[in-house]
Amino acid sequence: MTRRDTLESTDSTTDYEITFPSSDTLDQDEEWCLVRENGATRKVRFHDYGEIYELPGLYEQLFYEHLQCSSPEIVARLFGRELKRSGVEADTLSVLDVGAGNGMVGERLAEVGADTIIGVDIIPQAAAAAERDRPGIYDDYLVLDLTALDEDTRCDLKSRKLNALTCVAALGFGDIPPAAFAAAYDVLAPGAWLAFSIKEDFLEEQGGSGFARLVRELADRGMIEIRAQRRYRHRLSASGEPVHYIALVAAKQNAEPAAPLAEEL
Ligand SMILES: C[S@@+](CC[C@H](N)C(=O)[O-])C[C@H]1O[C@@H](n2cnc3c(N)ncnc32)[C@H](O)[C@@H]1O
Known part of the structure; x- marks a missing residue:
């Protein structure tokens, strides 16, 4: 298919x-x-x-x-808009979709027109569900723990010349920790795009997840340039209350690694 x-x-x-x-x-x-x-x-x-x-x-x-989740659509739309504003053709993108699940984000990236989409998830059920529910959306789908990448896998990922990372509704909450996000960031080429979403509490100064500090450090050190940021309703809670996330689009500015920063969090 x-x-x-x-x-x-x-x-x-x-x-x-x-x-x-x-x-x-x-x-x-x-x-x-x-x-x-x-x-x-x-x-x-x-x-x-x-x-x-x-x-x-x-x-x-x-x-x-x-629960009316809107995250894949919101992040993909914000990302697509920033690509247009920067005059970047989507068909030049090789995207690493981290925490890919059964492919909701991959599907949106395909609609935006990304050339290559590689999924990564920590559980094999996600890879199987993506293949069952959205066959052909991912060019490759890797089941791995980004916090424990062996050298061969790291080299393999770097050799794919990935120029974008997406990570939607998967950061924090015992899901993807800052160290995994940093490891994914580190296999990207300089100039790569980042498009991700995170619960707004996790980006606040006192948030306990470490992401606030990591994102701030990346920006303060000039390692990323934040191009767009939007607060939105991610979904409803089980009791019907709105749960707000922040969608961020940024550009990686240089080859300085993020892993050492994540280690200090
Ligand atoms: C809420 S789902 C989001 C899936 C997809 N991004 C979406 O928007 O539909 C979170 C996903 O993150 C994955 N995940 C959790 N911890 C992970 C980790 N350390 N590394 C990679 N994926 C992880 C889960 O297995 C799950 O598929």
Whole structure:
């Protein structure tokens, strides 16, 4: 199947009955719901991505239909706008999509017109779901832990001449830590684009995730230039409250590595 066929045929066909708990005080990484399918009900934590990806269509139904997630669309739109403003043709892009999941962001990048899209995720269920749900969207999909890259993989990634990194709705919360983001940043060529989103609390001065400091250090040291920033509603919480994220588009300015900065956080 070609990338165009995939864009035209992507659809979730299975319907699940999803019920949300009535308590409204759960942290984002503790949220859960009940999923009923074929007469059986199971409790699914939102952050048990492996379990969610194994059920075809559940990710889309839960996060996009019920909780109205907008992150892939918002980040891709902001990125596309900055590319246009800079006179960069999307078909010159080789993108590393970090925390790629089942391909929601890859699909948007294909619509923007990226030439090459490489997915990276830490769990094999994500790679399998991307292949099942959006075959042909990724030119390659690597299952790996960016915080423990061996030298061969690092060299392989560098040799791909990646000139863009996306990371959408995957930073913090026990998902992608600053060290993994820094490792991905370090395999990019100077001049590469970064387009990512992060919960707004994590970018605030007192936020405990380390991302605020990493992004500030990268900007203060002139390693990145922030080209666009937008606060937006990422999705609703299980209790229906808006959850706000920041979308950022930046350009990598030089080859100075970010890994040592992440180590100091
Ligand atoms: C909320 S999902 C977002 C998926 C996709 N970016 C999207 O917007 O639909 C977060 C993804 O990050 C992945 N992830 C979590 N920790 C990771 C890590 N250390 N390295 C790579 N991927 C990770 C999870 O497996 C999951 O697929």
